[in-house]
């Protein structure tokens with residue numbers, strides 16, 4: 001399998017899931033501006049929206065949305081508990097959380113704030129959502145160690161990435177001590193630390 005990613009972007013969550021599950025997946029860092037793969041292919045032929053993540057499967061099929069990529073990876077190794085079993089309430093709680101993070105936090109807030117060409121009024125509106133979003137995530141966490149309770153799931157992998165982005169938009173997480181402590185704990189998790197170290201090195205190499 002092949003994961004198409006951009007360093008420190010939302011695809012980092014899939015990179016973390018790959019390390020958690022110990023899956024044989026090659027991570028390719030694309031040029032997300034030029035829409036070119038690392039071996040020079042046109043990325044639009046892999047991702048219809050030009051987004052990362054994209055997960056290319058051995059039979060040629062491609063998954064193009066973070067929540068489906070994360071669940072597919074998790075389901076390769078059910079014993080890891082990265083996603084609860086299908087048919088359980090916990091599975092629907094995972095889907096609920098992934099959809100919340102994807103639509104309400106990632107797209108509605110960060111995609112607007114971090115896209116240079118977003119209109120100023122859209123950015124202003126998204127900025128007003130930062131603090132309520134942190135309150136809402138805190139309520140979802142509910143003082144528990146992980147988003148779904150007592151076990152790390154792919155929803156936590158996604159949340160780590162989103163929490164990383166708050167400092168890029170000038171929000172100091174220390175004002176939300178439960179979230180700041182959660183974020184610190186997740187960043188210390190060996191798979192998260194490894195994925196972040198690899199992607200941060202690639203991010204800095206490109207910025208140099």
Ligand SMILES: N[C@@H](CCC(=O)N[C@@H](CS)C(=O)NCC(=O)O)C(=O)O
Pocket residue numbers: 006009010011032050051052053064065066067102111
């Ligand atoms: N709906 C997609 C959105 C993914 C997305 O927004 N990816 C960003 C990086 S975090 C991207 O590749 N943006 C490139 C662009 O806007 O051209 C998902 O949930 O996976």
